[in-house]
Amino acid sequence: MIKLYRFPPLGSLPSASPFCVKVEAYLRLAGIEYEPRDMHDPRKAPKGKLPFIRDGETVIADSSAIIDYLEKSDRGDALDKDLNPAERATALAYRRMMEEHTYFCIVHMRWARDEVWPEVKDRYFSAMPVPLRWIVPGVAQKQVRRDLHGQGIGRHSDAEINAMALADLRAISVFLGDKPFFLGESPTTLDATGYGFLTSVLRAPFKSPIRAEIDELKNLAAYCARLDAQYFADG
Ligand SMILES: N[C@@H](CCC(=O)N[C@@H](CS)C(=O)NCC(=O)O)C(=O)O
Structure with missing residues (x-):
């Protein structure tokens, strides 16, 4: 296993x-x-x-x-086996957007916002014994802020990063449209990426500065709920 x-x-x-x-x-x-x-x-x-x-x-x-x-491997279904070259190219572009751009917006919204950080700190580090619980969160946050600055996104304002994240989510919402899965009637590996990143934005138990705008993109929540019911029903 x-x-x-x-x-x-x-x-x-x-x-x-x-x-x-x-x-x-x-x-x-x-x-x-x-x-x-x-x-x-x-x-x-x-x-x-x-x-x-x-x-x-x-x-x-x-x-x-x-x-x-x-x-x-010969385990399970090879989800992308029937994709044509154009579909594979599209899937790669969306995956790269979510992993190399949306991801850093998510990290910024969790680790670098004064109004969110106390909740994140509590969730991530509260199980740690004292005195580590007093020291590690600050050290980790400093490192993440350094990484965000080095990657580049950390040089933008909160409002600019909110707008960048929303542009990605709106593009994903338009691309999904009313299809059951990103590339049609059956799941592909792009749906695994989509589910991972969309649920991390829609369901993380933290304040979101773009909550109202995300809630307007109704097909994204419906998509995640559909995948839950079909594939995560056992929790
Ligand atoms: N390219 C990697 C990225 C994985 C990644 O960035 N993981 C983060 C968590 S979301 C991590 O382990 N960060 C710990 C660290 O950088 O110290 C993948 O696709 O698995």
Whole structure:
């Protein structure tokens, strides 16, 4: 049985990390059995980030590398097997947008907003023993702020980042339209990514500065609810 190493659940999300939710969604969409293993310290992961999987003796890190590995294995359904080159190109572009742009907006909204950070700090670190609980959150936040500055998004104002996140979500909403899945009638690996990132925006138990605008994009919440009912009904 595949073991999925992930950050622990966050409220109703199976993990605090959209990349971990993405892999979990993939495993469910493809019908592959797995055992989740919660980790708090990504420094112990093979590439210093979560998720990774263990399949017998084989260890694979990085959500996309994991999905590539599973798509080529004979386990479960290879979700992308019927996609044509144009669909594959579109899926790659949307995945890159969510992972390389929307993701950093999400991180900024969780870690770098004065009105949100106390809630995030409490959720992420309250189980830590004193004195670590007093020290680690501040050190971690400083590191994340440095990373956001280095990546570039941290140089923009809160309002600019809100607008960037909304532009992504509106594009995703238009692309999804009223289709059951992003690329038509059946789930593909893009739905695993979409579910991971959309639920991380829509359902994280933190104040959201773009809540009202997101709520207007009704097909996104309906899409997540549909996938829940079909694939996450057992919790
Ligand atoms: N490209 C990686 C990104 C994974 C990633 O960024 N994971 C974050 C959590 S969302 C992480 O482990 N961060 C810990 C750190 O950077 O120290 C993937 O697709 O799995």
